[in-house]
Amino acid sequence: MNHINRKQFLKTLSLGSIMLGSTTLIARPLSQDEPKLDPKLVQECVGAGHRDMEKVKSMLAEHPTLLNAAHDWKYGDFETVLGAASHVGYKELAQWLVEQGAQANIFTAALFGKMDIIKPMLEFFPHSLHAKGPHGFTLLHHAIRGGEEAAEVKEYLESLGAKETKIALY
Numbered sequence: 001m002n003h004i005n006r007k008q009f010l011k012t013l014s015l016g017s018i019m020l021g022s023t024t025l026i027a028r029p030l031s032q033d034e035p036k037l038d039p040k041l042v043q044e045c046v047g048a049g050h051r052d053m054e055k056v057k058s059m060l061a062e063h064p065t066l067l068n069a070a071h072d073w074k075y076g077d078f079e080t081v082l083g084a085a086s087h088v089g090y091k092e093l094a095q096w097l098v099e100q101g102a103q104a105n106i107f108t109a110a111l112f113g114k115m116d117i118i119k120p121m122l123e124f125f126p127h128s129l130h131a132k133g134p135h136g137f138t139l140l141h142h143a144i145r146g147g148e149e150a151a152e153v154k155e156y157l158e159s160l161g162a163k164e165t166k167i168a169l170y
Contacts, residue, residue, distance in 0.1 A: 037069050046071040049084030053093045056081055060100065068103050079134035086111045087137040089145030107133040110142035110157070113150035122160065129160050140164050 041059075045066045048055040060066055070078040082102040085094040094111060098104050106128060109117040118139070122129055132138060140162040143154040 037063070037065060039071070042066060042069045043071045045069070046079050046081050046084050049081035049093065049097075050088050050090070053090075053096065056093060056097075067097070067100055073135070077135060082108060083134040086142055087134055087145065089147070091146070091149075105133075106131070107137070107139060107142045110139045110153050111146045111150060113143070113146050113153045115152050115156065118153050119156065129157065129162055138162065138165065 041063065045056060045059045045063075046069075048059065066081065068080060068082075070080045070083075072078055080102070082094060082097045082104065084090075085097060086108045089111065091111065094108060098108065106118065106121050109121075129139065133142065140154065140157045141164060143150040143157055144164065146153065
């Protein structure tokens with residue numbers, strides 16, 4: 001297996017493709033002139049992810065790169081639209097976002113009661129039991145928001161010592 005450093009990887013991508021084992025990754029050329037997403041636009045989309053599926057759909061139709069964009073609420077509190085939907089238990093929106101290619105994580109898996117994901121992740125990364133997602137919400141919080149569908153995950157997390165804590169938002 002060939003190993004390359006980050007700088008070599010980025011340079012290769014700017015040329016169009018890179019070979020990883022038997023797989024060739026092809027990327028569009030990188031441009032320093034491309035504008036960054038407006039932080040206010042990201043904040044608006046993430047905010048809508050807490051409550052407004054139609055607004056999220058509309059914003060993503062106009063700006064597809066918002067799908068995995070993260071808003072920085074300060075103090076290391078980063079949140080994506082999927083993170084927002086997940087911690088408030090907005091399953092319909094969370095499912096739709098995942099279907100669109102949003103980067104799901106262990107918190108979303110807890111919301112949906114995916115024991116087949118949660119258990120091996122916690123066996124491999126046991127300290128993730130106390131990981132904090134957006135706004136400091138825990139895996140247990142997400143499982144609680146998942147309701148009956150996530151009851152088995154909730155019980156499993158509690159059996160490992162997870163406790164729901166009150167969140168202080170600055």
